[in-house]
Amino acid sequence: MSIAIRTAFWVVTFGGLGLALFKVVKPDDELLKKFDESSKHTDTRKFSHDTIAILKQATDQSSELKRLSKRDAQRLEKIQKAHKAREEVNVSNENEDYFAGAFKIKSESIEDLLSQVPTLEINILPSHFDNIKREVNELQKYVVTSSFFLKEFNMRKYLGIVQNLQTKCYELEDRYAPRKKFGFTRKKLPKSHCEKQNSLDENDGAGKTDSNKWDEKLFGFDNKENVLLMLENNELYQRDVTLHNLKNCTIGLKGVMGTLHLTNLDNCIILSGPVTSSVFVEKCTHCKIVTACQQLRMHTSHKCDIYLHVTSKGIVEDCTEIRTAPYNLYYQDLEKHFNMSSLDKNVNNWNSLDDFNWLAPDVPSPNWSILDATQRISNWNDWWFRVPS
Template sequence: MATVGEVPVESDLQDNKKKREVEKRLQKRNDERQAEVERRQEEKSLTEAVQESTGCFLDTFSKERQNIESQLSKSEQIPKNGLVEHFDSVSSQLSKLQKYVSESTMFLSSYEVTKAQQTMSQLHASIQEKRDVMIPKKKFAFKSKKTEKAKAPKIIEDVVDHAANTQTNLEVELAECKFVGDVSKVLEKTPDELTQKDVALADLTDCTVKLLGAPSAIHINKLRNCRVFSGPVSGSVFIRECVGCTFVLPCQQLRIHTTRDTDFYIHVTSKAIIEDSNKTRFAPYNWKYPDLEEHYLVAGLDRTRNNWDDVDDFNWLAANDHSPNWSVIAEADRHQHWDA
């Protein structure tokens, strides 16, 4: 061994080096253990935060669902002149709940999101069914319209037409997102602009409209030679007085009035309804764009349920004969590349 005042021998240097290496390894292990402890603590905190947020969501969602169901159950007690306002209020509550679900998806599991969207779809169907029963519209009266019109004084027809136009104008005016009066333009709305909002398209000619998101409803009136593409619609799409158009959209309900020479590429979970329309053709929805799958979840549409070729014609009551007012687009004739 080296003595005092002597230069350390090689063995001492190696021992010191090994000692430092052992100390470094021990320190590294200690640092790793400490980092793992902190990681687990952080993970535990995040898990507890998510669980707390999920619990809060489930409580809030349950209360809002019960409130909507309670309001719906009281519909029979509402005076007739207050039914429209009543159902509009209930639908507004549902739209707010849908927005709350959409904003909560970041911390919910896929199962919880799916379950919530299924509940939303059921609530929407219940509201629409109850509304259709308690506020019957002229279109649901299965009568000979030619006979009724022949007997009715013209002033009554004018009043009916004025009421329909007033309703349409009101829908356009109240819509949060709209295009009105454009000609030969490419019009587009982003998800931030339209998701869970009412959209209105009116008096458009030779336009292409792209709605990249999940609207709550779409009101379409008086379009000529237009192409309209939309992401999943959580509610209904209403189309009136359109000629020579193409509509490519998924929705819960589709109602088409006084429309002709128009093609529909649709995903609809109930049935499409046509009235006073002819030369309408149908095919499955086939538009694609980024985030489409996410928007299906936001809208709550069931991808496995598509009644695109099951159309009710309110002007054709012969149960055993196919209506001449609509047809299926042959596969060979279907448009495949929409951006071309």
């Protein structure tokens, strides 16, 4: 057999063997070394060595391509995520920019309404102030409903502006158009008790519905005795709530209210979340009232304990034996409701009331005092479910 034929034979034989070995195991340098030692023909050994090396290189290139493809896919995915994140940031910025512009227009409109107050006639002012309050409440709702894209710092800033508008509105109303029901006039009272009561009723009822009558348009509770009453935030949010003609009742108000009116309550416990604007208390006796608000107005009430958070000074008139303590109510969503109400938790004038029946600035009013710490209720958890005896 000629050398050429033998060479071809060995090339085919060892080439096939090398391919088979490559399929079973990936050859490395140690395997090639052993394979070289087992070969008796130099040319054949070299050819087989080159063949397996080429196959190995091809496999390595395939692995490298796969590795590069995987890396490119990961890089592409990272780029896509970054692009999506930038889009979300841009959308958020666009929302904030739009909100800032709309808020500015609305707040400037309210400022314009407030600036008109000194120029208007007295008979127009009540409806004008009602319109301003509606606009302010709508502006506050606009801020709260935009909280999902507003940064916390910006949200607090906008709520602060709303609160300033509310304060300015109530200050102007007290100055130019005080409500007759809570006007706190300083008229001398007649000597007769009957005449005194008639005088108060006439003064309180002037221009308004009789406080002893329930108007169907009101929202709240009327004419209840010896019961537990409860309302949640989905029912209360920014509404004007009225509690009227209640006796021996516990009323839980877990939410944010626009205003709160308490009229003709006897021996009741009122556990109230934050009130955006004012709490009005009239003709209440032997009550425990726990509330947070911007303003407190208390009229013809006696022997009531008020656990209070008020950001402006509270006002009392024709009241006796009123005792105050700091607001200490707790329920699950209270912190959230405080943020929604825009009340400043760092400002509380619970121990600074103005008594319109006491004009001596250097002598404390005898009609209200600070409740001694040893007599305060420190935890209201059990009181939500307790009917006063």
